[in-house]
Amino acid sequence: MSSTTMIETAGDAGLIASPDITELPLWKQEGATPFLRIENITKKFGDFTAVDNISLDIYKNELFCLLGGSGSGKSTLLRMLAGFESPTSGRIIIDGVDMSGVQPWKRPVNMMFQSYALFPHLSVEDNVGFGLKREGLGRAEVKQRVAEMLDMVQLGHLGKRKPSQLSGGQRQRVALARSLVKRPKLLLLDEPLGALDKKLREETQFELINIQEELGVTFVVVTHDQEEAMTLATRIGVMNNGIIVQTAEPHDVYEYPNSRFVAEFVGSVNLFEGRIIEDQPDSVRINSQEAGAVLYVSHGISCAPNQKVHVAVRPEKMRISREQPDQQENCVCGVVEEYAYMGGLTVYRVRLASGKEVRVTQPNTSREASERLTWKEQVYLYWDLDSSVVLTA
Structure with a gap:
């Protein structure tokens, strides 16, 4: 996903590729042409609007994630990109070509389903090569392309096996190889890692990124898993009730959510209601009765005087202590209601005087159990002036 520039090293006369960190990604470049353009797409099923007037630009070689809960419209949007559903209104343009009326099998698109949809009676090689044979390619070319793709997904030694003889992660890679072997310009993935266990899913995420970077194919991934989207994506489109409520890079979606919905949906967050003073x-500065304190946020906002807002603070941004800190603002007091030791970190639930429950996560830098807080202890929670964000929506 990163571009490179050639520089000469002092140690030899050759040239090596070095990342060009000065070049902006395409979505930040003024005038860049999107590879996939979604223009005012709406999809209705009777009186129900599944996708509501969405416009979105996705650029070449992106790994774009559509993130949302059940019923948010993300899978319906993906099916329209594939051509399995027709928009009620709007246009889809892929690589400069309007896809209106273009049948699924004629689009420069392939789709990988959550179920993988492998043929159980065919070998791994035959599953991967099935689409190439249907296109009438010669036996030698099919064999070569299948072998290359299986090597890329590290399954070259399992080509003769049937899907039932593979693990879940291996079947996932067969499905990915079958989707990519036809060299689509755009690959659509619907919950591609949902059937894998947590550890295998985490490992496969990085394999997926490496394969996408090596091939340079544009990926659009649908997922409900926030961590998966944060790991995979160049950018994330957060969906809710048929609309995209925020589109940004993973860091910005997490650190600078534009609404309460995004803040609560992506990761864990503490929200304090208050009014601008x-x-x-x-x-x-916000006076928050929930927090029992004046909260300071080091960025400006556009709002009316005395407007009700919410201050969002991520649990890992908070510090917890038995001793009262020197700072007055962004400091609240409460009692430890519960805690969970999770190895690398401890999660605390602290009840404030207002009754508000606050979640705090702290890394376990010490091995001594005696230093950890426990139930019913009075504690102070505090955070830096630039660690929170004000939400008006």
Whole structure:
């Protein structure tokens, strides 16, 4: 996904590829042409609107994730890209060509389903090569392309096996190889890792990224798993009730959510309701009865005087201590209700005087159990002035 530039090293006369960190990604380049353009797409099923007037640009070589819960419209949008559903209104343009009326099998697109949909009676090689044979390619070319793709997904030694003789992760890679062997311009993946266990899913995520980077194919992935989207994506489109509520890089979706929905859906967050008492161009102060304190946020917002807002603070941004810190703002007091030791970190649930429950996660840097907090201890929670964000929606 990164571009490279050639530089000469002092140690030899050759040239090596070095990342060009100055080049912006395509979606940040003014005037860049999108590879996939979705224009005002709406899909209705009777009186129900599954996808509501979505417009979105996706660029060449992106690994774009559509993230949302059940019923958010993400799979319906994916099926329209594939041609399995027709939009009620709007257009889909792929590589400059309007896909209106273009049949699924004529689009420069392939789709990998959550179920993998492998033929149980065919070998791995025959599953991967099935589409090539249907296109009438010669036996030698089919064999070569299948072998190359199986080697890429590290299954070259299992080509003669049947799907029933493979693990879940291996079947997933067969399905991926079959989807890519026809060299589509755009690959659509519907919950591609949903059937794998947690450890295998994490390992396969990085394999998927490496394969996508090696082939340079544009991927659009549908998932309900926030961690999966954060790991895979160049950008994320968060969906809710048929619309995309935020499109941004993973870091920005997590650190700068644009609404309460995004803040709560992507990761864990503490929200404190309050009202603006001081509004400066580069900062705001909020009086929060829930927090029992004045909260300071080091960025400005556009809002009315005394407007009700929410301050969002991620649990890992908070610090927890038995001793009261020196800072007055962004400091609240409560009692430990519950805690869970999870090896690398401990999760605390702290009840404030208002009754508000706050979640705090802390890394376990010490091996001594005696230093950890326990039930019913009074504690102070505090965080840096730039660790929170104000949400008006």
